[in-house]
Amino acid sequence: TTVDRVLLYVSPDPNGRLDVSVISKEGDVPVGFEPNRAVADFETSAHESWLNDNGVLIYGIDAAGVTTNDNAIAIGNTLLAREGSPSLVPGRNWGSIASTELYLNNFGVASMSTDLDGATTDDAIILKSDGTIVAQEGFTLPSISPFTFTSFGSGPCLIADTGRVYHYGDWNDPDTTIDTGLFVDNDLVVQENTTFLPFPGGGGDVVGTIRGVESGYAISDNGRYMIIEAITTGGIDGAWLLEFLPECPDFDDSGFVDLADLAGILAAFGQDSTQPGYDPRLDLDFSGRVDLADLAGLLSQFGNPCP
Numbered sequence: 001t002t003v004d005r006v007l008l009y010v011s012p013d014p015n016g017r018l019d020v021s022v023i024s025k026e027g028d029v030p031v032g033f034e035p036n037r038a039v040a041d042f043e044t045s046a047h048e049s050w051l052n053d054n055g056v057l058i059y060g061i062d063a064a065g066v067t068t069n070d071n072a073i074a075i076g077n078t079l080l081a082r083e084g085s086p087s088l089v090p091g092r093n094w095g096s097i098a099s100t101e102l103y104l105n106n107f108g109v110a111s112m113s114t115d116l117d118g119a120t121t122d123d124a125i126i127l128k129s130d131g132t133i134v135a136q137e138g139f140t141l142p143s144i145s146p147f148t149f150t151s152f153g154s155g156p157c158l159i160a161d162t163g164r165v166y167h168y169g170d171w172n173d174p175d176t177t178i179d180t181g182l183f184v185d186n187d188l189v190v191q192e193n194t195t196f197l198p199f200p201g202g203g204g205d206v207v208g209t210i211r212g213v214e215s216g217y218a219i220s221d222n223g224r225y226m227i228i229e230a231i232t233t234g235g236i237d238g239a240w241l242l243e244f245l246p247e248c249p250d251f252d253d254s255g256f257v258d259l260a261d262l263a264g265i266l267a268a269f270g271q272d273s274t275q276p277g278y279d280p281r282l283d284l285d286f287s288g289r290v291d292l293a294d295l296a297g298l299l300s301q302f303g304n305p306c307p
Contacts, residue, residue: 199236
């Protein structure tokens with residue numbers, strides 16, 4: 001063919017030489033596909049593949065054959081999704097998953113902004129590879145209620161090592177000057193014509209336009225930092241760094257850091273963001289694991305009131 005695609009993993013060895021291994025190539029038959037459905041191409045847009053720090057790759061596949069089930073998403077050699085097959089949402093198949101926005105954190109959990117089959121009023125969805133639905137077209141969140149999502153833009157769908165998902169959303173508020181924003185899970189953190197952005201030399205302005213596009217925002221691996229592109233209502237076009245500070249470790253909402261909070265963090269001690277006992281609120285250092293640093297952080301505030 002005129003283009004022969006291959007996915008290679010390249011890393012330097014201790015002597016500075018390059019180790020090269022093939023992840024997948026055109027002509028290979030993906031796991032879960034029929035023998036005559038070899039890889040024809042890979043998805044090559046900016047957010048259609050991601051390599052985490054452990055050398056694990058998530059990527060989009062375009063296989064040969066009929067176009068109703070030729071697209072797929074894989075993590076390494078494991079098939080995560082295939083167009084037309086049962087999805088992670090009970091009762092719904094995957095729809096068109098070409099051009100899915102993908103991300104993979106360092107614990108091997110993926111986030112996706114993709115499509116389901118069925119009604120076009122609720123087919124756009126953001127979810128995690130463990131089946132957790134983060135946001136879905138036609139549904140609401142407390143931060144935008146009573147309105148519902150209509151789309152998620154063309155920006156990245158990012159997942160931190162804490163398991164939290166960072167994404168863009170557009171909802172059906174009749175006031176279209178305030179109907180888009182950036183979210184961390186269920187929390188609306190930046191809203192057009194609402195959120196104030198400071199300037200480096202002092203002062204600031206309200207955000208007018210949020211860049212829900214390919215390079216509009218990015219996060220640190222741990223999710224503590226997010227950089228966004230925006231235009232203020234005064235016409236200033238720039239980039240802003242957001243820092244998400246640890247919550248006061250009052251996990252039982254008693255108003256104080258007390259024994260109940262200590263018991264909560266001890267019960268979850270050692271759990272990482274892939275395990276059911278993990279709670280991001282307990283992960284005070286954003287490491288993706290409840291560990292000694294989190295315990296030390298709680299003890300440093302023990303007995304203090306929480307606002």
